[in-house]
Amino acid sequence: MIDAVLPVTGRYSARQFYREARRLEFAARLRLESLETVLASDPEAAWLLVTSVALQAADLALFLERRPLPDDLETARENLQRRNTSKLGEAALRLVSLAGRKGEADPAASAGEAVLAARLFLKQARRAIPALLREKPFRTIDRWLVPLEDNTALAAFILALAAGVAVSFWPVIFPQTNFEKRLDDFRGIKRLLERYRHDNGGYPVTNEFIGLYANGHTASPAWIPGLVPSYTRALPRDPRQDDDPAHQYLYNSDGKDYKLIAHNVEDCEAVKKTRPQLIDPVRDCRAYGIWSSGARGW
Structure with missing residues (x-):
């Protein structure tokens, strides 16, 4: 279901497409930095982050190929294996293949190998994404850069300076909307749930809707049982960061099916117009989210 509600690359203008590609690259770089940090302090635990890095790399490679x-x-x-000929796709496929091994032989060594593969992928990404500047409306930028070709050192300095500023201020210049943040969170949680189901034969069971708060009282930051710390260090909160129990992510599962929603959201009417398939059929415009087929009516 998630693929149906995430942005479709074919609907992007050239400017939007370039901006989204940069956002995905930035996210991949942040995940790699987290992996490197954990690898330095706790090599055995680092393997848990490899899947996140690999999926982020796959997102970027497939996005650039409009898939x-x-x-x-x-x-x-x-x-990635289907009709893939790009170097970026090959680098992403190698990283995904490494993640698929689940560190069976030596988790620490496998995580180190994944770091090297991720660095190679980001190196390829730095070459692939600037090609988007040749599309409208980036030709003006291309013309501005042409005079710099005669002064390689100056060009390198300016581009490095611009890149540093962009990385520092990216979240400020291009802040995520609450809806975009929720989609990212839903997608990440879905991956964790699928990994849990693969390992345990079913989704984490609750038999009722639970969230950060339960019955008006703080429940636990690990509000989906079984995921923390085995599958992630922490679960996300609704971007409003509100202490109101009615303004949280809520999860329910009987082990076979699950439902994950954002409750009493402020942007439901807009989402109903643009992403109607996300609207909770039971609560209408009080909630939206994702669910398996058997949990649609919960």
């Missing part, structure tokens, strides 16, 4: 974004490693591998 659907995957929900899991298997889908990522299949999509």
Whole structure:
């Protein structure tokens, strides 16, 4: 279901497409930095972050090829293997293949190998994404850069300075909307749930809707049982960061099916117009989210 509601690359203007590609690259770089940090302090635990890095790399490679974004490693591998000829796609496929091994031989060594593969991928990304500048409306920028070709050192300095400023201020210049943040969170949680189901034969069972708060009282930051710390260090909160129990992410599962929603959202009417398939059929415009087929009516 997630693929159906995430942005479709064919609907992007050239400017929007370039901006989204840069955002995905930035996200991949942040995940790699997290992996490197954990690898330095706790090599055994670092392997838990490899899947996140690999899926982010697959997102970027497939986005640039105008193909659907995957929900899991298997889908990522299949999509990357299909009609893939780009160096960026090959680098992403190698990283996804490494993640698929699950560090069976030596988790620490495998995580280190994944770091090297991720660095190679980002190196390829730095070459692939600037090609988008040749599309409208970036030709003006191209013409501005042409005089710099005669002064390689000056060009390198200016581009490095611009890149540093962009990385520092990216979240300020291009802040995520609450809706975009929720989609990212839903997608990340879905991946964790699928990994849990693969390992345990079913989704984490609650038999009622639970969130950060339960019955008006603080429940737990690990509000989906079984995911923290085995599958992630922490679960996300609704971007409003509100202490109101009615303004949280809520999860329910009987083990076979699950439902994950953002409750009493402020942007439901807008989402109903642009992404109606996300609207909770039971609560209408009080909630939207994702669910398996058997949980649609919960």
